[in-house]
Amino acid sequence: MIPELGHFALILAFCFAVMQTVAGGKSALLAAQSYTNAIDTTSSKAAVLFCLAQFIFLLISFISLEYAFITNDFSVVYVSAQSHSDLPLMYRISGLWGGHEGSLLLWVLMLSGWGAMVALRRKALPRSTHATLIAILGLLSLGFLAFILFTSNPFARLLPIIPIEGQDLNPLLQDPALIIHPPLLYMGYVGFSVAFACAVTALITGRFDRAYARWMRPWTLMAWLFLTLGIVIGSWWAYYVLGWGGWWFWDPVENASFMPWLLGCALIHTLAVVEKRNAFKRWAILLAMTTFFLCLLGTFLVRSGILTSVHAFANDPERGLYILIFLAVVMGAALVLYLWRAPQIKHTVGFDYLSRENFLLINNVLLTLACATVFLGTLYPLFLEIFTQNKISVGPPYFSSVFVPLMIFLFIFMGAAPQSEFKTTPARSFILPLSISAVSALVLAGIVGFFLPFGVMITVALGTWIIFTLLENLLIHYKSLTASNYGMVIAHLGAAVLLLGVGLSKQMEIETDVSMQVGDHVLVGPYTFTLTGLNPGFGPNYTTIIGDIQITRKDKLVTVLHPEKRTYTANNIAQSQTAIAPGLLRDLYVALGEPLGKNRWSVRVYYKPFVRWIWLGGLLIAAGALCAFFDKRYRIKSRVQYV
Amino acid sequence: MIRFSKKHQKRAILIIALLLALSSAVGLTLYALNQNINLFFTPSDLVHQKAPMGQTIRMGGLVVEGSVKRGAHDLSVSFILTDTKNQVTVDYTGILPDLFRENQGIVVLGTWQNNRFLAQEVLAKHDENYMPAEVIEAIKRSDHYENKP
Amino acid sequence: MFRKIVWLGLPILLFFIFIYLLAQGLTRTPNQMPTALLDKPLPEFSLNDLFDAQVFYDKSVLLNEVILINVFASWCPPCAAEHGLIMELAKQGFHFYGLNYQDERLDALTWLNVRGNPYEKVFYDKLGGVGIDWGVIAVPETFLIDAQGIVRYRYIGELTSSIWNKEFLPRIQHLKTGVVHAP
Numbered sequence: 001m002i003p004e005l006g007h008f009a010l011i012l013a014f015c016f017a018v019m020q021t022v023a024g025g026k027s028a029l030l031a032a033q034s035y036t037n038a039i040d041t042t043s044s045k046a047a048v049l050f051c052l053a054q055f056i057f058l059l060i061s062f063i064s065l066e067y068a069f070i071t072n073d074f075s076v077v078y079v080s081a082q083s084h085s086d087l088p089l090m091y092r093i094s095g096l097w098g099g100h101e102g103s104l105l106l107w108v109l110m111l112s113g114w115g116a117m118v119a120l121r122r123k124a125l126p127r128s129t130h131a132t133l134i135a136i137l138g139l140l141s142l143g144f145l146a147f148i149l150f151t152s153n154p155f156a157r158l159l160p161i162i163p164i165e166g167q168d169l170n171p172l173l174q175d176p177a178l179i180i181h182p183p184l185l186y187m188g189y190v191g192f193s194v195a196f197a198c199a200v201t202a203l204i205t206g207r208f209d210r211a212y213a214r215w216m217r218p219w220t221l222m223a224w225l226f227l228t229l230g231i232v233i234g235s236w237w238a239y240y241v242l243g244w245g246g247w248w249f250w251d252p253v254e255n256a257s258f259m260p261w262l263l264g265c266a267l268i269h270t271l272a273v274v275e276k277r278n279a280f281k282r283w284a285i286l287l288a289m290t291t292f293f294l295c296l297l298g299t300f301l302v303r304s305g306i307l308t309s310v311h312a313f314a315n316d317p318e319r320g321l322y323i324l325i326f327l328a329v330v331m332g333a334a335l336v337l338y339l340w341r342a343p344q345i346k347h348t349v350g351f352d353y354l355s356r357e358n359f360l361l362i363n364n365v366l367l368t369l370a371c372a373t374v375f376l377g378t379l380y381p382l383f384l385e386i387f388t389q390n391k392i393s394v395g396p397p398y399f400s401s402v403f404v405p406l407m408i409f410l411f412i413f414m415g416a417a418p419q420s421e422f423k424t425t426p427a428r429s430f431i432l433p434l435s436i437s438a439v440s441a442l443v444l445a446g447i448v449g450f451f452l453p454f455g456v457m458i459t460v461a462l463g464t465w466i467i468f469t470l471l472e473n474l475l476i477h478y479k480s481l482t483a484s485n486y487g488m489v490i491a492h493l494g495a496a497v498l499l500l501g502v503g504l505s506k507q508m509e510i511e512t513d514v515s516m517q518v519g520d521h522v523l524v525g526p527y528t529f530t531l532t533g534l535n536p537g538f539g540p541n542y543t544t545i546i547g548d549i550q551i552t553r554k555d556k557l558v559t560v561l562h563p564e565k566r567t568y569t570a571n572n573i574a575q576s577q578t579a580i581a582p583g584l585l586r587d588l589y590v591a592l593g594e595p596l597g598k599n600r601w602s603v604r605v606y607y608k609p610f611v612r613w614i615w616l617g618g619l620l621i622a623a624g625a626l627c628a629f630f631d632k633r634y635r636i637k638s639r640v641q642y643v
Numbered sequence: 644m645i646r647f648s649k650k651h652q653k654r655a656i657l658i659i660a661l662l663l664a665l666s667s668a669v670g671l672t673l674y675a676l677n678q679n680i681n682l683f684f685t686p687s688d689l690v691h692q693k694a695p696m697g698q699t700i701r702m703g704g705l706v707v708e709g710s711v712k713r714g715a716h717d718l719s720v721s722f723i724l725t726d727t728k729n730q731v732t733v734d735y736t737g738i739l740p741d742l743f744r745e746n747q748g749i750v751v752l753g754t755w756q757n758n759r760f761l762a763q764e765v766l767a768k769h770d771e772n773y774m775p776a777e778v779i780e781a782i783k784r785s786d787h788y789e790n791k792p
Numbered sequence: 793m794f795r796k797i798v799w800l801g802l803p804i805l806l807f808f809i810f811i812y813l814l815a816q817g818l819t820r821t822p823n824q825m826p827t828a829l830l831d832k833p834l835p836e837f838s839l840n841d842l843f844d845a846q847v848f849y850d851k852s853v854l855l856n857e858v859i860l861i862n863v864f865a866s867w868c869p870p871c872a873a874e875h876g877l878i879m880e881l882a883k884q885g886f887h888f889y890g891l892n893y894q895d896e897r898l899d900a901l902t903w904l905n906v907r908g909n910p911y912e913k914v915f916y917d918k919l920g921g922v923g924i925d926w927g928v929i930a931v932p933e934t935f936l937i938d939a940q941g942i943v944r945y946r947y948i949g950e951l952t953s954s955i956w957n958k959e960f961l962p963r964i965q966h967l968k969t970g971v972v973h974a975p
Binding site for chain 2: 402597
């Protein structure tokens with residue numbers, strides 16, 4: 001009964017999306033025809049109400065599916081494929097977004113949630129602009145709701161035979177981090193739909209001024225914040241779950257989320273120029289559109305299974321085709337609109353070489369290039385195969401060899417940019433503080449260079465360069481800093497920490513795979529790892545072998561780690577549970593490999609200095625975005641007056 | 644002689660700088676891409692000497708039952724991959740992925756030397772129910788080959 | 793004017809070429825691949841019954857009619873998903889045989905007990921050896937075999953009613969009524 005209710009609510013939500021689009025569109029059209037700002041208030045209010053109704057019915061639908069998961073209603077196909085009655089409640093709840101249909105439902109729920117937020121923030125925008133926005137968001141919802149209803153209904157029943165047991169969730173997905181990783185990522189993807197709708201609205205109305213950019217910024221920041229958190233947690237999950245000690249693999253699915261992140265980052269910076277200087281407007285619109293395009297493309301790549309990836313969970317060309325058509329229609333229309341309308345949006349402001357505009361331009365060029373290289377590396381194998389039938393893969397060395405130089409440039413400019421001013425920067429106030437930072441960073445790096453390799457020296461030089469310039473920036477401007485400025489400082493600090501984490505851990509880590517039996521020991525860096533025991537055990541839905549590994553340094557006990565090798569009973573899949581001794585300066589990482597016979601096991605024993613800084617940096621970047629989000633100037637309640 | 648206004652001059656310099664940066668970036672990128680492409684081959688390709696020796700390539704196939712042999716004290720392991728027509732012996736040192744099983748489709752990355760495949764990496768899919776697409780491809784392609792003793 | 797057309801047309805053209813390429817990518821799905829066995833007789837096999845390890849079967853046990861052999865395993869979610877459809881089709885009178893692939897006997901028996909058994913016979917291929925002879929590469933798979941024991945079609949992946957109606961039904965009707973092409 002409840003699943004049918006959910007299905008019915010989904011259909012109602014679809015109807016409300018149609019009505020939202022029609023009402024929003026009607027009110028926007030009427031506003032465009034009358035030359036005043038007068039507007040058909042009935043339809044604009046109705047559009048808002050429909051938008052809220054759509055969200056509420058999707059919420060009902062979502063809760064119904066969640067109910068089916070919690071109560072183990074295996075008559076629902078999707079539940080029986082994703083869940084199992086032995087699963088702890090937490091994983092039954094998160095099992096909802098473990099597969100295609102459920103994650104799509106979560107996706108539209110979030111889309112309508114963002115839509116509802118936009119609908120409620122009605123006062124800050126001219127009514128016609130707001131109505132257009134609502135109509136476009138309704139249109140996007142419509143597409144996704146149709147996709148769910150026609151190709152991937154999560155409420156379909158398995159009749160006539162109802163299984164008494166489900167198929168269980170893939171054990172790799174049974175992890176706390178994976179409960180929140182997909183929702184965060186989807187929040188980010190979907191959040192950029194607001195930026196996209198804003199861009200399209202600007203093209204339709206022909207108005208893109210500073211106030212509009214200011215309105216657009218917090219939405220973009222929030223979407224990017226979610227995407228950042230999603231990627232950080234995904235990387236953290238890969239690090240401790242996959243048991244290879246890696247945290248980023250340049251896998252197509254990872255790249256799919258990284259590309260919109262890079263462009264989203266460029267967009268945030270460009271919107272600052274639009275808001276402050278009324279420049280770069282067309283570029284901002286193009287970026288907003290492309291970012292959302294990459295979000296949709298990411299969904300397409302993941303859902304269609306078109307790319308060979310370790311993540312590709314299901315291959316369904318029919319679903320892929322739907323997303324592709326949706327993508328072609330939405331983005332094709334947006335592109336045509338852009339080419340037709342963008343020339344109307346003009347900006348004519350000049351700026352000097354040494355100006356923040358120029359620095360932000362460089363930032364944009366570098367980030368866009370970075371995104372383009374990821375794009376090329378991800379899709380090149382696919383296109384080559386279509387043309388030549390050759391199957392190739394692009395190895396991670398490609399990505400590192402193009403990314404490292406781009407990032408070095410990016411970090412050099414990142415240190416200098418905050419010191420610059422809009423329009424023009426007096427050379428005196430620019431060169432002196434920067435030289436002090438540069439010299440201190442180089443001296444520090446030089447000292448490091450005595451003891452450690454060249455690459456480490458470069459990393460330290462770049463990282464400290466950014467940190468020093470940020471500190472100077474704080475010292476010089478501490479009286480006049482807004483939340484937005486603090487956000488920038490925190491996020492850039494995060495970038496520096498991330499850089500140090502990546503650079504130092506990559507160059508100083510020690511990874512050894514060894515064959516061990518109880519009593520054996522192995523030396524890794526300054527630490528001695530001794531295997532002291534191997535014991536069987538069991539959990540709610542698995543059996544396991546637990547290793548005891550004692551770690552000593554200079555004959556002093558550091559810690560005892562317990563890596564596991566689990567075998568899940570429902571589907572007989574083996575999975576390693578890594579054991580990590582975390583630390584701010586180093587991680588000690590142990591994972592059981594496989595039994596080699598004669599009581600020997602293969603064991604991964606890794607020493608990873610500064611690796612934690614990678615996620616710490618990512619979290620700081622997110623914290624910076626959050627801080628900027630709370631800037632007071634985004635909270636203006638009154639309607640902006642337009643002429 | 645054409646004289647540009649100051650504004651135009653500035654813009655021209657900007658555009659030239661951008662183009663220079665862009666083209667060098669594109670050049671470097673394509674070079675890096677070219678260096679890091681791993682072509683895909685099947686066991687039959689290798690047996691018929693269709694694959695380059697010594698170059699890093701990928702190969703996909705099914706792990707032949709009973710062919711997994713381990714070294715006594717180290718992590719060396721060898722196993723045979725088949726595309727149902729031809730077999731290739733793979734040597735590897737390291738830890739095999741959790742989803743490595745006999746009769747399971749896997750992909751190896753490494754070099755083809757002296758009629759053995761030296762693997763640097765062994766990849767199995769996260770999801771045990773599906774074959775890697777490359778392995779399906781390998782078996783599909785093997786139809787063009789005859790068995791070679 | 794010409795310049796304008798180029799500036800406007802080029803991005804749109806590029807965009808749609810890109811979409812076209814992605815669509816091309818979609819068509820190279822591995823689900824419907826020819827098998828080496830296509831239009832050839834099914835190879836000989838000797839496998840024991842899933843329900844009784846003492847009973848062995850070979851090719852002669854297959855009916856001299858159009859039959860379907862479904863490769864399944866208890867550890868495979870898509871198999872569970874397609875099982876309801878196979879039950880339904882078996883009820884309609886299509887002859888399904890099961891090849892239980894790389895499974896534990898007890899697991900497979902419980903699995904069939906819970907979901908029902910649509911198969912005329914279930915062959916037990918614990919080690920997957922026959923699967924390799926037949927070129928089984930992913931579970932589930934469904935083979936269509938005509939009354940002469942010749943493989944006519946093979947589908948990899950979850951059977952759905954749309955796949956059944958589009959790929960299997962026309963072929964079965966053709967085999968039952970039309971002229972059978974010589975291999």
